Amino acid sequence: MALKLNPPRPPAANASFSKEFLSCRKMQNYILAFKPMGVCKIAPPQVLCAMNMIAGQSDESGKLKLDRVIDKAKQLWDSSPQPVKSFPWSRAFDNFIQFILDIVLAVIKYLSIPVFAISCISEMSYCAHERKLYFTPLPFLLGAAVAGVLRTAALETSPSLKNAEVPWHLIAIAIFFTLIKLPGPYYPYWGRLLIPHFANGALFRTLWFAFMWYRRPRKSSETTVAESMAGSTEQNL
Structure with a gap:
């Protein structure tokens, strides 16, 4: 009696699984695009390539636009009339900055x-609340x-x-002591009592110096230049 051995056939479940896997592998190269009416459309993978190319060329396009703007500005300046070119733009800019200052x-x-x-009133009220007003x-x-020592040193350094x-020099001194005064509530206990009043004394003296500086008789720039030139000629002689 002869036995015939037939090769085993794969079950239907395995066959269906392999077909689904292959179909999924094929669908990875496509993108599903949904429309508002509910219709599904398959887009080829070329769209992704185009998007990547556009993203990579964004910086280059920005540089090209900037170069075009610079070229247009140069052309506009070259085509402008002579009175516009001879106008003292740098001096006007300096005067504008001085006006803002x-x-x-x-x-x-x-x-x-x-x-x-x-x-000052707020800081003195805090000291009075802590019953330490006699330390101020x-x-x-x-x-x-x-503040007086710093002013004298600044004037001796640059007459x-x-x-x-x-x-x-007075503005710099005022800014320095203002920066010391601002973090007053964040100092330790004795720092909150003493440091703000130290800064207040310096700022008060600086304000007095500024008031006296504006009250003094001013010399014109021409007189100052003439005096400096006369002093230099005397030294040479």
Whole structure:
């Protein structure tokens, strides 16, 4: 009796699984695009390539646009009339910056005194609440003395500040002590009691120096230049 051995056939479940796997592998190269009406459309993978190319060329397109803008500006400047080219644009820009600085200094000058007075009253009220108000005169006088020493040192370092149009040394001193005064509530206990009053004394003395600086008789720039030239000629002789 002869036995015939037939090769085993794969079950139907395995066959269906392999077909689904192959179909999934094929679908990885496609993108499903949904429309508002519910219709599904398959887009080829070329769309992804185009999107990647556009994303990679975004920086280059930005550089090209910037170069075009620069070229257009150069062409506009070359085609502008001669009065526009000969106009002193750098001097006008310097005058504009000086005008803005003058406005800022005027605002600071008129707002500094009210803000300083309110902050001093607030700090003195805190010391009175802690019953340590009798400690305030000593750091106040010490700060005033330090401000005087700094002003004298600045004038000895650069004597040209005496005839300057803006008291930059006083502004620098005021900014320095303002930065010391601002974090007053964050100091330790004795720091909250002493350091703000030390800064208040220095700021009060600086404001007094600024007031006296604006009250002094000013010399014109031409007179100052003439005096400096006369002094140099005397030294040469």
